[in-house]
Amino acid sequence: MxxxxxxxxxxxxxRSQAGFPSWPHHLTMARLVARALRVGRSALIQVGAVCGYQxxxxxxxxxxALMWHGSVIIVATExxxxxxxxxxxxxxxxxxxxxxxxxxxxxxxxxxxxGLLLTSPEAWLKGQLTSSxxxxxxxxxxxxxxxDLEDWVRHQLTQTIQPQDWDQLILACPxxxxxxxxxxxxxxxxxxxxxxxxxxxxxxxxSEADILTRLCGVLExxxxxxxxxxxxxxxxxxxNDNSANLPIASPPPLFWSTIARxxxxxxxxxxxxxxxxxxxPIWQRQPVVLVGSALExxxxxxxxxxxxxxxxxxxxxxxxxxxSEAIQLHIPYQLPLPNTPEFQAAFIHKVRTLLxxxxxxxxxxxxxxxxxxxxxxxxxxxxxxxxxxxxxxKTCLDDNGILVSGWEFWREHQAVLPAPQLLIxxxxxxxxxxxxxxxxxxAYYKRSxxxxxxxxxxxxxxxxxxxxxxxxxxxxxxxxxxxxxxxxRSYGSQILAALSPLARLNYLDPSLFAQGxxxxxx
Numbered sequence: 309m310x311x312x313x314x315x316x317x318x319x320x321x322x323r324s325q326a327g328f329p330s331w332p333h334h335l336t337m338a339r340l341v342a343r344a345l346r347v348g349r350s351a352l353i354q355v356g357a358v359c360g361y362q363x364x365x366x367x368x369x370x371x372x373a374l375m376w377h378g379s380v381i382i383v384a385t386e387x388x389x390x391x392x393x394x395x396x397x398x399x400x401x402x403x404x405x406x407x408x409x410x411x412x413x414x415x416x417x418x419x420x421x422x423g424l425l426l427t428s429p430e431a432w433l434k435g436q437l438t439s440s441x442x443x444x445x446x447x448x449x450x451x452x453x454x455x456d457l458e459d460w461v462r463h464q465l466t467q468t469i470q471p472q473d474w475d476q477l478i479l480a481c482p483x484x485x486x487x488x489x490x491x492x493x494x495x496x497x498x499x500x501x502x503x504x505x506x507x508x509x510x511x512x513x514x515s516e517a518d519i520l521t522r523l524c525g526v527l528e529x530x531x532x533x534x535x536x537x538x539x540x541x542x543x544x545x546x547x548n549d550n551s552a553n554l555p556i557a558s559p560p561p562l563f564w565s566t567i568a569r570x571x572x573x574x575x576x577x578x579x580x581x582x583x584x585x586x587x588x589p590i591w592q593r594q595p596v597v598l599v600g601s602a603l604e605x606x607x608x609x610x611x612x613x614x615x616x617x618x619x620x621x622x623x624x625x626x627x628x629x630x631x632s633e634a635i636q637l638h639i640p641y642q643l644p645l646p647n648t649p650e651f652q653a654a655f656i657h658k659v660r661t662l663l664x665x666x667x668x669x670x671x672x673x674x675x676x677x678x679x680x681x682x683x684x685x686x687x688x689x690x691x692x693x694x695x696x697x698x699x700x701x702k703t704c705l706d707d708n709g710i711l712v713s714g715w716e717f718w719r720e721h722q723a724v725l726p727a728p729q730l731l732i733x734x735x736x737x738x739x740x741x742x743x744x745x746x747x748x749x750x751a752y753y754k755r756s757x758x759x760x761x762x763x764x765x766x767x768x769x770x771x772x773x774x775x776x777x778x779x780x781x782x783x784x785x786x787x788x789x790x791x792x793x794x795x796x797r798s799y800g801s802q803i804l805a806a807l808s809p810l811a812r813l814n815y816l817d818p819s820l821f822a823q824g825x826x827x828x829x830x
Contacts, residue, residue, distance in 0.1 A: 310376060314342040318371045321403045331359060333626045337368035340624055341597050345376045345448045348595040352454075352609060352618065354625040358633050360455070360601025361722065361778035363391065369450050369599065370396045373424055374406050381416075381425050381443065383432045384452040387723075392426065415442035429453075429460045436590045437464060445593040454600040455771060458615060461587065462579055462745070469540055469576040476534050477527075484526055491523040499565050499574045506680035511744040512547075512563040512576075520544055543578055559752050564744035579745075581752050588617030602774040604767060605805065611767055630809040633781040636820065637804075638788045638813040641795055646735045652682060655734060655790055656689055662732055662788055662816070663694065663710065669821035671729030671783070672705060675712045676776060678737055686734075687712040715772055727779040729821060735791045736803065737772040738765050766799055770806045777807060786813070786820060 318338050337353060344351045355365040370392065373380040384392065389412060397410060409423030414431035417423075427443075429451075435442035443449075451457065474492050478485055495516060502510045512520070524541035527533055546560040559581040566575050580586060598618075603609045607625040612618075640658060644650040659675060666673060675690075677683040687700035690710060698710045701717045703724060711718075711725070715737050739746040746765075753760030780787055787807070794800040804810070813820065 309342075310346050310372075311339045311342045314338045314372050314375050317375065317404055318368070321371070321400065324403070331364040332629070333359075333365070334368045337365060337624075337626075338372050340622070341369045341372040341450065342376065344595055344597050344622070345372060345378070345380070348448070349622055350591060350596045350598075350618075350620070351622040351624065352598045352600075352603075352613070353623075354600055354603050354607070354609065356626050356628050357602040357774040357778040358628065358781045359626070360453075361775065362782075363388070365599065366392065366396055366452065367400070369452075369597065371400055371404070373450065374400055374404055374408055376448070379422050379425070379447050381427060381432070381447050381449040382452065383427055383429055383449060386428060388452055389426045389428070397424075416444055416447070419444075429457075430464065433460060433464045436593075437461075437586070448595045448597075450597045450599065452599050454598040455603060455775065457598070457600075458583065461583055461616075465583075465586070466577055466579040467536070467539065467543075469536065471573045471575065473534065473536055477537055480533050481527070481530050484530060487523065487526045491519050494519050496572075496574065499567060500569075500572075502567070504569070505742045507740075507743050508569070509564055509566040509577075509744050511748055512565065516565070517547065517563075521548060540576070540578070562745065562748040564748070581748065584615060584617035586617070588619070591618060591621075601778075602771055602806070605770070605802070611763060628809055632784075634784060634809040634811055635777060635780050635807070636784070636786045636813050637807060637810040638786060638816060639792075639794050640788075640790060641792065643790055643792045645792055645796070652685070655682075656686065658788075658790055659686065659690070659732055660693070662730065663690070665816055665818050666730045666786075666821040668818060669729055670708060671785075672708070672726050673710045673730045673732070674718065674728040675710065675732045675734070676715060676718055676737075677712065677734040678715050678740070679735065680714070682734065683712060683714055715776065718776055719772070722776075722779050725779075727782040727785065729783055729785045730788070731777065731780045731785065732788045733773075733776070733790060736769050736789075736793060737776070738769045762799075766802065770802065773803070774806055 315335050315338065319335060322334060333355070337355070340351055340353065343349070359365050366388075369382075373382065374397070382392070393410070393412070401407070409421065410426070411417050411421070411423060412426045414427060415435065416425060432443065432449075432451075434440070474488070478488050481488060498513065498516050498519065499510070502513075521544070524544055527537060527541055543561045544563065547563060561578045562581050563576070563578045566577065568574070598621075600612075603612045608623045609625075613621070643654050643658065663673065675686060677686055683700065687698060690712065691698040694710060697706055697708060698712060699705055700712045701714065702711070703721055705711055705725070711728075741747045741750060749764060750760045753764060777787055787810075789803075789807075794803050
């Protein structure tokens with residue numbers, strides 16, 4: 309069977325590679341992927357945050373894909389595709405002596421192609437979510453990095469009414485120019501009444517919904533309106549219908565606006581609230597192997613599978629290496645809670661203390677701040693004291709640089725930055741209710757009488773936290789988590805479990821940051 313062939317060939321390959329980065333689960337993962345290809349049964353694999361950050365696991369599924377006799381699609385970001393094309397695939401092709409054709413592109417080459425196609429998440433999802441035949445059904449598909457799959461899908465399904473679309477609507481509806489211009493002006497006035505927030509986006513308020521309802525009513529009798537407006541009005545009608553009639557199981561789309569204040573312009577957006585019913589048919593068209601890093605504490609990842617409509621799949625989760633991946637974790641007990649006025653001053657003081665204690669230690673220091681105003685203020689205050697060592701969301705850093713970053717920037721650039729010797733986390737990465745996508749989903753959970761914190765906010769924070777800390781595990785560095793909710797709230801135990809393996813630090817002194825020090829933890 310293909311599983312045995314892959315196991316033997318990969319085993320011999322790994323033994324032949326002197327200095328090859330070790331991972332104890334290569335053979336297990338390769339066998340599972342090979343079985344999925346042979347049987348046609350989908351699988352969900354969690355490789356762990358550290359392995360996900362390092363990308364070592366990709367050797368396993370590439371070996372299975374190359375040795376499988378049929379066609380395979382690999383869905384991965386452009387950066388991962390380049391790594392596979394330049395390193396992983398040539399190395400394995402040479403050892404395995406296989407000449408399987410390799411292509412990259414946004415569509416399946418032709419009906420005769422019996423090779424390996426590398427494509428982007430955007431291209432693959434577009435092909436699956438539309439009526440196009442870019443990707444024929446039945447071709448086994450491996451999707452890498454599914455921690456971000458939900459965001460990829462929401463981005464693909466988001467539709468936007470841009471400022472220029474109003475001009476197109478006016479040209480298409482010469483008899484309704486006054487009504488369109490009036491609605492545009494009223495919406496502009498209402499939307500710009502919103503107070504500024506870090507996201508510059510807002511859920512559609514009732515006053516704005518009333519204006520859009522009147523506009524869609526006018527457009528209903530007009531023929532030849534632009535398709536984007538026709539679809540917008542069709543979706544917007546569901547918002548009004550749901551207010552009284554539709555069941556909770558059929559939530560309406562989420563509508564929000566974004567503002568460009570300097571230009572005096574706004575855009576309207578909408579996207580589905582619930583993705584499971586949209587995605588469920590996709591998983592039935594072909595066997596899929598979904599590979600993520602740290603989706604959930606449970607092997608079966610029930611919340612992730614429910615949100616994405618994944619039903620009958622084989623689930624596997626690999627354990628962390630407790631010896632080599634442990635971090636040193638410091639959580640102060642006396643800091644004020646993040647939502648109090650006293651937090652900022654205490655936070656800055658604690659950051660100064662940590663930076664001074666680690667001043668003689670070589671290596672990068674990263675300060676993760678999710679709050680946008682606090683991030684800017686922290687960067688300015690620290691730059692005044694520590695000079696050009698401090699950079700806010702830049703990748704060109706000194707050897708002993710101090711990077712002040714938000715969560716998204718750190719996630720996107722941590723692979724090209726050195727592993728930090730000290731990672732300071734201001735607050736837990738709980739999604740902000742100021743973000744309309746977050747607020748809208750929370751409102752949906754509330755209407756459904758579901759625990760929105762434990763079903764949505766906390767799992768999102770746990771995944772983000774584990775991925776952010778992964779680079780520190782390489783150097784067994786220090787993580788300072790300055791959010792006292794970890795010790796004061798009932799969910800703190802789940803935070804600590806997600807950060808394991810770890811060694812708690814009861815005190816801080818300069819010796820803690822000496823390389824190779826392992827004797828100061830309790």
